[in-house]
Amino acid sequence: METPVxxxxxxxxxxxxxxxxxxxxDTGRIYNRDLNELSAALTAISVSMTRRLDIRSRTASRPH
Structure with a gap:
Protein backbone atom coordinates (compact mmCIF):
# COMPACT_ATOMS: atom_id res chain seq x y z
CA MET A 1 0.00 0.00 0.00
CA GLU A 2 1.28 3.46 -0.91
CA THR A 3 1.78 6.11 1.74
CA PRO A 4 -0.65 8.99 1.22
CA VAL A 5 0.95 12.28 0.24
CA ASP A 26 8.07 28.88 24.48
CA THR A 27 8.17 25.46 26.12
CA GLY A 28 11.60 24.53 24.77
CA ARG A 29 10.38 21.74 22.51
CA ILE A 30 12.42 23.09 19.60
CA TYR A 31 16.10 22.15 19.84
CA ASN A 32 18.62 25.00 19.99
CA ARG A 33 20.44 23.39 17.07
CA ASP A 34 17.33 23.97 14.91
CA LEU A 35 16.92 27.67 15.75
CA ASN A 36 19.22 29.03 13.00
CA GLU A 37 17.36 27.15 10.27
CA LEU A 38 14.01 28.17 11.74
CA SER A 39 15.17 31.78 11.99
CA ALA A 40 16.11 31.78 8.30
CA ALA A 41 12.69 30.41 7.35
CA LEU A 42 10.91 33.00 9.51
CA THR A 43 13.01 35.78 7.98
CA ALA A 44 11.96 34.60 4.51
CA ILE A 45 8.32 34.68 5.67
CA SER A 46 8.75 38.23 6.98
CA VAL A 47 10.31 39.41 3.71
CA SER A 48 7.53 37.79 1.70
CA MET A 49 4.78 39.27 3.87
CA THR A 50 6.34 42.73 3.69
CA ARG A 51 6.54 42.46 -0.09
CA ARG A 52 2.91 41.29 -0.27
CA LEU A 53 1.66 44.08 2.00
CA ASP A 54 3.59 46.64 -0.06
CA ILE A 55 1.99 45.37 -3.28
CA ARG A 56 -1.43 45.38 -1.64
CA SER A 57 -1.00 48.95 -0.39
CA ARG A 58 0.04 50.15 -3.87
CA THR A 59 -2.94 48.51 -5.55
CA ALA A 60 -5.56 49.60 -2.99
CA SER A 61 -8.06 52.12 -4.28
CA ARG A 62 -7.13 55.65 -3.32
CA PRO A 63 -9.50 58.57 -2.85
CA HIS A 64 -9.36 61.13 -5.69
Whole structure:
Protein backbone atom coordinates (compact mmCIF):
# COMPACT_ATOMS: atom_id res chain seq x y z
CA MET A 1 0.00 0.00 0.00
CA GLU A 2 1.28 3.46 -0.91
CA THR A 3 1.78 6.11 1.74
CA PRO A 4 -0.65 8.99 1.22
CA VAL A 5 0.95 12.28 0.24
CA UNK A 6 0.10 14.97 2.82
CA UNK A 7 -1.76 17.98 1.51
CA UNK A 8 -0.08 21.36 1.93
CA UNK A 9 -1.54 23.56 4.67
CA UNK A 10 -4.30 25.93 3.60
CA UNK A 11 -4.77 29.55 4.62
CA UNK A 12 -7.04 28.36 7.40
CA UNK A 13 -4.32 26.07 8.79
CA UNK A 14 -1.52 28.64 9.14
CA UNK A 15 -2.66 30.55 12.24
CA UNK A 16 -2.99 27.30 14.21
CA UNK A 17 0.29 25.91 12.91
CA UNK A 18 2.17 29.10 13.72
CA UNK A 19 0.52 29.21 17.15
CA UNK A 20 1.76 25.68 17.75
CA UNK A 21 5.25 26.76 16.72
CA UNK A 22 5.09 29.60 19.25
CA UNK A 23 4.00 27.18 21.96
CA UNK A 24 6.80 24.75 21.12
CA UNK A 25 9.39 27.55 21.15
CA ASP A 26 8.07 28.88 24.48
CA THR A 27 8.17 25.46 26.12
CA GLY A 28 11.60 24.53 24.77
CA ARG A 29 10.38 21.74 22.51
CA ILE A 30 12.42 23.09 19.60
CA TYR A 31 16.10 22.15 19.84
CA ASN A 32 18.62 25.00 19.99
CA ARG A 33 20.44 23.39 17.07
CA ASP A 34 17.33 23.97 14.91
CA LEU A 35 16.92 27.67 15.75
CA ASN A 36 19.22 29.03 13.00
CA GLU A 37 17.36 27.15 10.27
CA LEU A 38 14.01 28.17 11.74
CA SER A 39 15.17 31.78 11.99
CA ALA A 40 16.11 31.78 8.30
CA ALA A 41 12.69 30.41 7.35
CA LEU A 42 10.91 33.00 9.51
CA THR A 43 13.01 35.78 7.98
CA ALA A 44 11.96 34.60 4.51
CA ILE A 45 8.32 34.68 5.67
CA SER A 46 8.75 38.23 6.98
CA VAL A 47 10.31 39.41 3.71
CA SER A 48 7.53 37.79 1.70
CA MET A 49 4.78 39.27 3.87
CA THR A 50 6.34 42.73 3.69
CA ARG A 51 6.54 42.46 -0.09
CA ARG A 52 2.91 41.29 -0.27
CA LEU A 53 1.66 44.08 2.00
CA ASP A 54 3.59 46.64 -0.06
CA ILE A 55 1.99 45.37 -3.28
CA ARG A 56 -1.43 45.38 -1.64
CA SER A 57 -1.00 48.95 -0.39
CA ARG A 58 0.04 50.15 -3.87
CA THR A 59 -2.94 48.51 -5.55
CA ALA A 60 -5.56 49.60 -2.99
CA SER A 61 -8.06 52.12 -4.28
CA ARG A 62 -7.13 55.65 -3.32
CA PRO A 63 -9.50 58.57 -2.85
CA HIS A 64 -9.36 61.13 -5.69
Missing amino acids: PLPPTRHDWPGLLGELVAQL
